[in-house]
């Protein structure tokens with residue numbers, strides 16, 4: 002197939018189109034993913050997540066610049082939420098990632114989370130796979146830490162950076178948001194603002210209190226993404242985490258875990274898509290009415306969906 | 311102004327009167343162009359809190375609600391100041407002479423986008439933009455041409471320039487020197503309001519920190535050397551054009567003004583030394599009474615804050631003087647002649663609100679740059695208001711109107727609420743970084759657009775009274791492509807002819823001033839005098855200060 | 865899954881008047897499209913690179929400084945050079961009627977002037993998209 006050939010030759014239009022096909026769940030996209038699978042597994046994969054406006058995209062821009070200076074090619078997928086009301090989305094992450102716009106070895110793609118029936122996990126992980134297969138040395142995925150999407154890409158990346166800002170409240174809130182579990186590196190961005198030190202100390206204390214046995218204690222770093230302050234330290238921390246993974250066959254473990262998660266999520270996807278196809282959405286609406294009329298319980302309704310209408 | 315017994319009586323009477331009226335609410339919704347609810351009938355009830363002496367007073371006296379000056383238009387008419395600029399400096403110079411001959415009393419310069427953004431005409435980013443929506447200025451040479459035959463000690467010149475304002479002011483001073491006019495006698499205004507650029511107009515170059523420093527350098531320099539110059543024209547015009555409501559325009563503009571005052575005080579200046587040279591610039595939109603109330607509220611708020619919060623004492627520091635431009639965003643491309651009428655109503659509201667100077671838009675501005683005929687009609691509109699309508703004979707003629715006074719007070723309260731909100735976000739710059747203003751403005755713009763599309767708001771010729779097969783019969787002004795080519799050629803010659811050693815030295819001196827804390831104005835002047843170009847000067851600052859990027863707030 | 869229309873809303877040139885671009889971007893989003901917004905002051909090269917990487921269906925350009933006659937054709941030309949095919953290019957801003965024909969010849973399919981309701985833009989894009997799908 003022509004697209005695959007062009008993809009293999011490094012044609013960025015082919016990469017762009019491949020992502021579109023995969024994103025839209027087209028069979029052509031699946032075929033392409035299968036075809037390039039042997040070429041995957043080489044990229045350094047980094048996830049970056051945190052609350053809206055924390056400075057994730059600005060940090061990604063800094064990462065792009067640093068890795069490019071080190072001669073590495075970079076691929077980015079930036080995910081923003083789809084409006085649940087209209088199905089549309091405004092994707093603005095690119096704006097902050099344009100300092101290397103003229104650089105052909107940087108590829109940035111914006112993606113919307115799309116409907117809740119879709120499942121971001123599969124699509125975003127697929128795009129990461131494509132960027133990897135395309136030969137990007139470093140692949141970065143930005144997601145907003147508000148819904149579930151941030152947990153979805155965690156499995157597909159080697160290292161997850163959690164970005165917070167002094168205004169994010171106290172460290173307890175960060176813990177409650179479940180970000181403690183997924184962070185390999187904590188970044189307190191906007192360190193030019195008041196409260197960054199407190200945030201850093203609070204998080205550090207919280208991390209030290211964890212009773213989990215672990216040999217990687219997530220470092221907490223301060224950055225000013227807009228000026229590049231703290232960037233070298235972040236790059237160092239990323240390198241250290243990489244080294245840590247390389248030791249004691251951790252990377253193999255990680256890969257097993259990642260592949261397992263991918264298979265599972267594809268299965269879920271398939272099940273979900275298959276399940277809702279057979280007129281069940283309409284049946285669902287009907288059942289909602291019955292539950293509201295107190296004729297059924299929600300559990301009852303769920304069971305009813307499994308049995309043929 | 312009424313005792314509570316009387317108010318109670320009126321209130322009872324109003325209820326009885328209302329009871330017998332048929333219900334008209336279906337004809338609504340009744341709201342201002344800003345979406346604020348509008349009273350059907352106002353009575354003394356609506357102004358029950360008003361205290362004449364405290365809230366209104368007399369023209370030229372605290373709190374200046376009724377006017378900036380005691381004599382107002384009997385003492386001095388407003389300045390009719392049509393904004394113009396296009397093509398080369400020579401083209402605009404001709405337009406200046408044309409306007410002065412037609413009776414205009416002040417000059418107002420529009421610059422092209424490369425000049426506004428700090429690029430020389432031969433820069434790659436300037437491609438296709440040179441002389442397009444204003445005059446192209448690269449160096450002192452162009453500035454000399456722009457003011458050829460215009461004695462700078464006898465006109466007042468307003469320059470719509472922000473990020474590079476210091477440089478254009480330096481060029482103006484240098485032209486004055488060549489004409490033998492000392493800087494102390496120069497009169498005019500630079501817009502120099504960078505905060506509203508970040509909020510609304512988006513013609514920024516540097517980040518807020520260094521931008522504010524340039525501004526305080528200008529404040530300090532002008533206080534000493536150009537005492538008659540208006541150093542900042544604190545502008546709501548562009549905030550409104552970007553889609554804000556009248557209240558947002560009022561609140562955000564004044565918040566910006568207070569931020570400059572605070573910056574000046576923080577830089578060690580005495581508030582009464584620089585505040586008298588701050589002026590304001592508002593939009594005149596179509597909602598007649600809301601606009602008049604806006605100007606009156608602005609004067610009162612400014613006076614109160616300046617006195618009570620910043621401890622200003624001079625009357626000149628407390629009185630808010632302002633320029634007005636009719637709303638470009640209210641004009642329609644459809645049936646453009648109708649814009650003459652819109653502009654006339656808007657201009658009238660500015661005069662009834664006590665403006666010090668006024669620009670009336672030309673009918674064809676949504677189509678292209680204004681033609682001479684359109685500009686003349688726009689100017690004539692002002693002259694008709696001044697000489698034929700009689701509205702300028704009595705100061706603040708609408709004072710005491712229940713509606714107008716209640717609108718004025720409501721706008722003041724709304725603005726105070728916004729100030730508290732901005733304060734809670736950490737001040738204007740912190741709120742900017744959080745996207746507060748930008749989001750407020752774009753949401754208001756979107757709401758307005760949706761209202762038009764749903765016909766909740768009627769715009770004549772656009773969504774009602776449409777003329778389907780409209781044939782535009784208006785002569786448009788076109789900018790010749792060779793303006794760009796000629797300008798680039800001239801610039802090339804200049805770069806070869808001037809003393810490049812001196813240019814290099816003056817730029818290096820500027821660099822060290824920028825890197826340190828010395829006032830940069832004298833260095834800008836040196837650069838201007840030896841024909842360093844605007845782009846060269848700005849490049850030095852870009853390297854020292856960095857550049858600001860679009861923060862994408864919706 | 866329903867195929868989403870992806871639109872790049874871009875502001876080439878130096879003017880900062882993004883009211884129109886943002887209103888249109890919001891309207892397209894509310895019409896269910898995915899809108900990639902590039903921010904202000906973009907170069908033609910940067911816009912083309914974004915269009916390529918994002919594989920958008922539509923590029924919407926907004927210029928109010930009068931530089932459309934230079935910038936719009938330049939962007940179309942660069943898109944062609946990059947090998948992009950089948951993308952809809954539309955423009956908006958203060959663009960005199962006399963310029964529309966020239967721009968169309970240069971590949972800017974449709975020009976919307978101030979006052980054009982956003983619904984008209986939405987409809988235009990949708991019907992183009994439908995037509996493209998069937999060929």
Ligand SMILES: Nc1nc2c(ncn2[C@@H]2O[C@H](COP(=O)(O)OP(=O)(O)OP(=O)(O)O)[C@@H](O)[C@H]2O)c(=O)[nH]1
Nearest residue numbers: 053054055056057058059097190191225226227861
């Ligand atoms: N003061 C300060 N501002 C910053 C810093 N980093 C980013 N910003 C600003 O914060 C705003 C948001 O930055 P983005 O990089 O778009 O943040 P984000 O987390 O990617 O935002 P979303 O993708 O919308 O969730 C921008 O205006 C940045 O300029 C910083 O270190 N200090």
Ligand SMILES: [Mg+2]
Nearest residue numbers: 057058094143
């Ligand atoms: Mg982002």
